[in-house]
Amino acid sequence: MRERDGSRLRRPRHEMPDFVREALMASGLMPRYLERPPYQQNDYIGWITQARRDDTRQKRLQQMLDELARGDVYMKMPWRPSASGRA
Numbered sequence: 001m002r003e004r005d006g007s008r009l010r011r012p013r014h015e016m017p018d019f020v021r022e023a024l025m026a027s028g029l030m031p032r033y034l035e036r037p038p039y040q041q042n043d044y045i046g047w048i049t050q051a052r053r054d055d056t057r058q059k060r061l062q063q064m065l066d067e068l069a070r071g072d073v074y075m076k077m078p079w080r081p082s083a084s085g086r087a
């Protein structure tokens with residue numbers, strides 16, 4: 001697999017838009033976001049930014065924030081970090 005930014009992602013890495021960064025910082029959830037594996041970070045950003053309507057982007061952003069706050073959910077599916085500390 002080809003390495004990109006220290007991860008094994010094969011698909012393009014989505015850049016985090018300012019409104020997502022600001023929401024993560026304001027909610028205090030940036031550390032939880034950064035603890036997630038790179039594929040989850042990338043999936044969240046891509047999913048949020050690909051929404052055509054602003055209200056849809058905001059709804060998806062809120063879902064991500066809620067899931068990060070809970071800590072045991074990823075895209076409405078149960079999730080938990082691996083025992084080794086790397087997900």
